[in-house]
Amino acid sequence: MEFSTFRPVFLYTDLLLLMLVCCAFVFSFFAGRRDYYRSAWNQIRRRRLPMLCAGVVSLYVAIALLDSVHFQVRATDTALDAPQVDGTGQAIYAPEVLSLLDLACSGLRAREEKTFSAPFAIHQFTKELVEGSDGNFGRDYPRLEHGGRHLIDPTQRRGDLVSKVVGAVIVGTGAGLFAMLLSLTVVGLRHRIQGGSQPLRAAKGSVGLGLFLGGVTLVAVAATVLSADYHVFGTDQVGQDVLYRALKGCRIGLVIGSLTTLIATPMAILLGIAAGYFGGWVDDVVQYVYTTLSSIPEILLIAAAMLIVSTRASAGYTTLDADIRLVWLCAVMGIVGWTGLCRLIRGETLKLRESEYVQAAEALGVSAIKTMLRHILPNVTHIILISVLLRFSGLVLTEAILAYVGIGVHPSMDSWGKMINGARLDIARDPIVWWNLLAAFLFMFGLVLPANIFGDAVRDALDPRLKSAGEPEP
Amino acid sequence: MSAYIIRRIVYAIPILVGVNLVTFVLFFFINTPDDMAEAHLGSRRVDAEQIAKWKQERSYDLPYFYNAGWGLATVRQVSGEEKSMNVPTAAGHFRLRIEVRDPGPGDLHLQVLESAGSQPATGSPRIVVLDKEIPLDIPVHELEFDFKPTQQANVVVISTPSAEAPMAVVTLQRQEELGLLRSFTTTVFWRKSVRLLLFQFGKSDDGRNIGDEILSRVGPSLAITVPTFIIGVFVNITVSMLLALFRGTYLDFWGVVWAVVMLSISVLFYVIGAQWLFGKILRLVPISGFDTGYHAIRFALLPVVIGVLGGIGSGVRLYRTFFLEEVGKDYVRTARAKGLPESVVLFKHVLKNAMIPILTGIVVTIPFLIMGSLILESFFAIPGMGSFTLEAIQRQDFAVVQAMVFLGSVVYVIGFLLTDLSYTLVDPRVRLS
Numbered sequence: 001m002e003f004s005t006f007r008p009v010f011l012y013t014d015l016l017l018l019m020l021v022c023c024a025f026v027f028s029f030f031a032g033r034r035d036y037y038r039s040a041w042n043q044i045r046r047r048r049l050p051m052l053c054a055g056v057v058s059l060y061v062a063i064a065l066l067d068s069v070h071f072q073v074r075a076t077d078t079a080l081d082a083p084q085v086d087g088t089g090q091a092i093y094a095p096e097v098l099s100l101l102d103l104a105c106s107g108l109r110a111r112e113e114k115t116f117s118a119p120f121a122i123h124q125f126t127k128e129l130v131e132g133s134d135g136n137f138g139r140d141y142p143r144l145e146h147g148g149r150h151l152i153d154p155t156q157r158r159g160d161l162v163s164k165v166v167g168a169v170i171v172g173t174g175a176g177l178f179a180m181l182l183s184l185t186v187v188g189l190r191h192r193i194q195g196g197s198q199p200l201r202a203a204k205g206s207v208g209l210g211l212f213l214g215g216v217t218l219v220a221v222a223a224t225v226l227s228a229d230y231h232v233f234g235t236d237q238v239g240q241d242v243l244y245r246a247l248k249g250c251r252i253g254l255v256i257g258s259l260t261t262l263i264a265t266p267m268a269i270l271l272g273i274a275a276g277y278f279g280g281w282v283d284d285v286v287q288y289v290y291t292t293l294s295s296i297p298e299i300l301l302i303a304a305a306m307l308i309v310s311t312r313a314s315a316g317y318t319t320l321d322a323d324i325r326l327v328w329l330c331a332v333m334g335i336v337g338w339t340g341l342c343r344l345i346r347g348e349t350l351k352l353r354e355s356e357y358v359q360a361a362e363a364l365g366v367s368a369i370k371t372m373l374r375h376i377l378p379n380v381t382h383i384i385l386i387s388v389l390l391r392f393s394g395l396v397l398t399e400a401i402l403a404y405v406g407i408g409v410h411p412s413m414d415s416w417g418k419m420i421n422g423a424r425l426d427i428a429r430d431p432i433v434w435w436n437l438l439a440a441f442l443f444m445f446g447l448v449l450p451a452n453i454f455g456d457a458v459r460d461a462l463d464p465r466l467k468s469a470g471e472p473e474p
Numbered sequence: 475m476s477a478y479i480i481r482r483i484v485y486a487i488p489i490l491v492g493v494n495l496v497t498f499v500l501f502f503f504i505n506t507p508d509d510m511a512e513a514h515l516g517s518r519r520v521d522a523e524q525i526a527k528w529k530q531e532r533s534y535d536l537p538y539f540y541n542a543g544w545g546l547a548t549v550r551q552v553s554g555e556e557k558s559m560n561v562p563t564a565a566g567h568f569r570l571r572i573e574v575r576d577p578g579p580g581d582l583h584l585q586v587l588e589s590a591g592s593q594p595a596t597g598s599p600r601i602v603v604l605d606k607e608i609p610l611d612i613p614v615h616e617l618e619f620d621f622k623p624t625q626q627a628n629v630v631v632i633s634t635p636s637a638e639a640p641m642a643v644v645t646l647q648r649q650e651e652l653g654l655l656r657s658f659t660t661t662v663f664w665r666k667s668v669r670l671l672l673f674q675f676g677k678s679d680d681g682r683n684i685g686d687e688i689l690s691r692v693g694p695s696l697a698i699t700v701p702t703f704i705i706g707v708f709v710n711i712t713v714s715m716l717l718a719l720f721r722g723t724y725l726d727f728w729g730v731v732w733a734v735v736m737l738s739i740s741v742l743f744y745v746i747g748a749q750w751l752f753g754k755i756l757r758l759v760p761i762s763g764f765d766t767g768y769h770a771i772r773f774a775l776l777p778v779v780i781g782v783l784g785g786i787g788s789g790v791r792l793y794r795t796f797f798l799e800e801v802g803k804d805y806v807r808t809a810r811a812k813g814l815p816e817s818v819v820l821f822k823h824v825l826k827n828a829m830i831p832i833l834t835g836i837v838v839t840i841p842f843l844i845m846g847s848l849i850l851e852s853f854f855a856i857p858g859m860g861s862f863t864l865e866a867i868q869r870q871d872f873a874v875v876q877a878m879v880f881l882g883s884v885v886y887v888i889g890f891l892l893t894d895l896s897y898t899l900v901d902p903r904v905r906l907s
Binding site: 307 | 743845868
């Protein structure tokens, strides 16, 4: 039998995310050569909490990137047991677009139940007509098709869960210790060879790294082992695994949080610097545009623009339609949201314009464009970086509200906002169905809180004005 | 002072005009009335006659900027069968506009008849005014013709050869004398956009008077937003001052952590959690609904608490930095050197100075209180402005959304004016000129 082939699919958001990652690399290369950013980075690196948060956010990024490599599997003809071809001999691909994350979670995707089931449950949440052991039919909670199927006796569940968790803890501790030892060895060797000045601090860093990697391994192993036999976060109304839906939400959350800035930032930089540098009528026009745009209530403008999208474009139900709608959503939020950053950059440019080095550049006859690129842009980058990081979490939260209002992502996409919105009805059920909401809450909170803390740390490190405020060192 | 206010109000006009232009472009160019009608009437297979009727009822059928006097009379959609439309018997100048959706081979047979009976099918003698075959491979045709005064009914009969031929939409329009002023005022731009500038909101797409709706909904909105605002500001300032008083200690550190945790939680969770806890488990307050008068308190209690809780994280974190910035300044050191106790320094010196940046943030939001809260009002079923807006968004009621966008920007402009004025009250260094 021929190995089933696949072809890569590039969605717009995939390409834009790739572009964003490239931008991030270019920026870190650029920033790594400047003392200002290097010292800021060293300052952040020494603080444990922000580094932990950066680690957590990068886990989300990893999941989102895995979920951003899309492909289509070649359709197989079941009758011939061979790959399908169309009339002209071209290969036919299954219409479903999958990602690497789907591939990794193919078990989660496949293990669908009929309807609700609680986390780690082995019985369905609702009663159904079932055949008893004595052959009589009665209304009872049926066993789940997949959750806890391997258990013969339902009472074994507790022991099974405990043994799996203990196993995960052992593996996690081992991995953590291993990473710690490895890192300590590297630090020790480097100290031997190079003779660094602060071996104790480096050793502390190794311990932190070990703890973090151990924790990640523990959670990953526990999630993998447990989700193979149970539904860790239960199942939703149509029996889909809630953990899978929440994992899929990671990409949407990150795409909305980051692509929006990718779309908004260039506009803000261009107009902000131009307005501040040229002044005169350019300044008047830019100021007028951003005052007008920012005077429209944000959510109403997004709503108005998204209503238009939903009546015009992407009315279809393919993955591409959903993707176009997501790009639109980011674009709309970006267009609504560039005004604040533009105002900041304009203000900073006004100040920089009067500085000696810009005046010197002008006196030497450096062209306006070159001055802006070489002398002004590098000096406003920290503002851009801070505002991008601090806006990120707000955008993730906005997505939830937009989903509630009904103007969020495409109906076929699983976002956290949609999970919350759907869970509203589940909460009203009796007995209460709480796991949908819990999963959305945990995943969202797990991204937004670290993003906020890390953003704050970057701002403290980059904005010298706030350093004087005397932040306490925990 | 009054000269300053007048100048600011004059400055506001181009901004409001700009907002109106943005919404006009959004609602009428990017998203045409045809799209709105399709969205409203539901299915994609809705026909041109229904769309025309929908647009006519809401006067979206008018020209955008200049009305040459062509009033819409009748619309027919032809594909295959024979259709007729009655022409008003009065004499006048008429125009037939034929639009072909997907141009292709085929002819449209078009006859304008003067017939004795009201029905063309009765076989009564007909006098042909116009008899033409129109090729369907060109997207738009326009034909003009005149009717002389006559007692008999006039009928336009149209048919295409078969259902395979391209579908054509035939519009019959009659020219009226409008005069210069009315040719500008009977347009979409005037009725839907310029009128907003005069605060005439017109009717929503389902026929309700938007102005009346707004008046009746402002009360419930204010019942939620005003207490939320006052209590929220009070709590935020108190807590952030407490943290500033204990700056550098563990209380301060954990206070900031708690604030960041609070602001990392979506307001939706606060609503759902509080509704579940207080409404369902403890049964202290009704889960949702609203009542007038004294009973409104019972319904308003939970939304207000949630509103305050939802804003506390970001408020405390922000105000704390304002306080800390002031605490580091020279005048504070002087005050301490004089031997003043820390509480006096904080309340008499730092609070007053930190109020300036705090005011910038909060005064601008005061006029927004009348816009209500989208999330709280819809969760708690409060018949206020927020739920009105939200329903409009969900029903795709463009007239209401447009009115709300406009009202929101008016409110924003007022907020900025108030902010500037409040500066003169709290900061003697600021002089408006």
